[in-house]
Amino acid sequence: MMHANLTLALELLPLQLWNTIYMVITSVVLAVLFGLPLGVILTITAKGHIKQHLVVYKILSACINIARSFPFAILLVALIPVTRWVIGTSLGTTAAIVPLTIAAVPFVARLIETSLQEVDRSILEAALVMGSDPWQIISKVLIPEALPSIIAAITLTAVNLIGYSAMAGLVGGGGLGQVAIQYGYHRFNSFIMLTTVILLIILVQLFQWLGDYVANSIAKKRGKSLHV
């Protein structure tokens, strides 16, 4: 029995572990790609910031709140038509990236907004009076100054997405989540269930450690302790 379990685990888990990593990393990259600009727009259009525009701010902020209100399980099902349209199918690992990314974008936007808000306004003022245009303020001041905090935000997103990716397994998304459900839950294979959970724990620890390491190295180089 033990031997059969091991064989099954070795057969299933490496591929599905890779599938989870692929889903999570692709979704994080896409979520940052879309979420970072949104976070920047939220920040600079807020009251008293370099491109104050309260209408834009309020509309964007409301949209983000609405998107964040959806429980992921519901978003997963609701987005099936969108996924079909984008990917051509709603099944499989690549298809799971669509709901994962869409769930993560508003989350990333808010986290990035919070990070960028921490940059002291008086530093922006100094940059303005040196003749910076808004794009230079964003790319050379706001983002670099907030970088350790932005990396912490991305780490948080990645860890959350590991959890979400397991849920995606419910609707045929592949990855460790699907293994846990198919073998661990439906077939009462507690060995597979346990191994999957342990792999997920290790994965979360790894992502967290890597994120903390990068964020702390930057902060340490700058002589500051990280306050996130």
Place this chain on the structure above:
Amino acid sequence: MQAQRTKFSGSNIIEVLDLSKSYSYLGKQVSALNQVSITIEKGDIYGIIGQSGAGKSTLIRCLARLIQPSAGKISFYGNDVTNISGQPLREFYKNIGMVFQSFNLLGSRTVAENILYPLEISGIPLEKSNCRVAELLQLVGLTAKSGYYPAHLSGGEKQRVGIARALAHYPEVLFCDEATSALDPKTTKEILELLQKVHTELDVTIVLITHEMDVIKQICNKVAVIEAGEILETGLVVDIFAQPKYATTKDLLQHASHDIPQEVINNLSPSRQLLSLRFKGQVAKEPIISQMIRKFDVDVNILQGWIDNLQNMMLGTLIVEFTGAPENIQQALAYLREQSVQCEAILK
């Protein structure tokens, strides 16, 4: 290191006419500046002094066009800059430099990279910029710390970086917003000496705001005293020190001197008067007091005395107690005034 600045001509760098700024706060209009007019000439080290809340910070932020005034006019070499924005405003910024109380350095950049920032955003080739950065590091004495991050610098060093950065573009005018207020007395003195050096060596006009008369005394040639959003008096520092017209100015000057013992103040009467006598220039060198004592029946008790050296002009101050018949004291004072000594009763 001298800049080729042929862009501008004229002796008035900044002319401010009837400048007002009001904010709306909790639904009410609060006036921070009220019809302020000052002229800053090329080569000035122009001090704006006032207590906190007087509006000096609003004024310098209007002058540097970090905020837009509500009314009035600011001219920079005769060009109206009151309402410019966008690209013209960024062009204006490149002709000025600003130094802040809280330094406002970029924590993500080293000392050298901080100084490089203004050059980098103007698209100056890196090779040329690096030369300029090296010059500026030399100027402020931080060559050895070029690779340090701001968090590893002392307050004085941070301000040196702030000054170097502000000078990167060979600005016409340097605005200092309480540049020394966060620093200890020794560092303050060093930073003021650096500003002085920048002023003479690089021919930069300086406008600074402060609440410390000592700062004005040490480096400014002109001063404007501001209170409740209005300019009370402006003029050469020597004149204002010798003959302050307003209570605020006297108050600020008093801070620059020492306190008078309460016991002396308690014993004052028409026949015991506490006076401050100011001697300007040549007068400071003559034995006027002993001549006065011989001529009039008045006793003089000297409580404090000091000589200020303001831009090579001697200004002596004596805090004295005159004892004698009131009419004798009056005559003695009249005599002193004839000798162009500024006499001022100190009433508490």
